Amino acid sequence: MNVQSQNWVAIGQVTDIPRQGSRCVKNGDMTIAVFRTTDDRVFALEDKCPHKNGPLSQGIVHDGCVTCPLHNWVISLETGTAQGADEGQTASFPIKVEDGTVLLGL
Numbered sequence: 001m002n003v004q005s006q007n008w009v010a011i012g013q014v015t016d017i018p019r020q021g022s023r024c025v026k027n028g029d030m031t032i033a034v035f036r037t038t039d040d041r042v043f044a045l046e047d048k049c050p051h052k053n054g055p056l057s058q059g060i061v062h063d064g065c066v067t068c069p070l071h072n073w074v075i076s077l078e079t080g081t082a083q084g085a086d087e088g089q090t091a092s093f094p095i096k097v098e099d100g101t102v103l104l105g106l
């Protein structure tokens with residue numbers, strides 16, 4: 001039997017996401033922020049800072065991380081882990097781009 005554990009959902013074009021910015025996608029009650037780096041890599045994190053739930057989607061994207069707009073924690077876009085001396089992790093989601101279309105793994 002071929003069991004598919006990952007459900008890939010098309011959420012739009014890479015070009016719909018501003019470089020160094022993000023776009024939010026709803027998944028039930030959860031908001032997922034989809035980020036685009038300057039070199040067009042795309043990452044998805046729950047839109048909730050591990051510190052005090054700040055909206056990471058409104059943060060600044062730089063060096064593979066996003067800086068939370070509330071208290072400047074720096075969160076890895078790849079793993080959702082807080083960098084430096086801060087501790088915590090937000091949920092990250094698999095993402096891929098095919099022919100310019102962004103697919104989110106749920």
Ligand code: FES
Binds near residue numbers: 049053068073
């Ligand atoms: S809520 Fe993100 S740094 Fe405080």
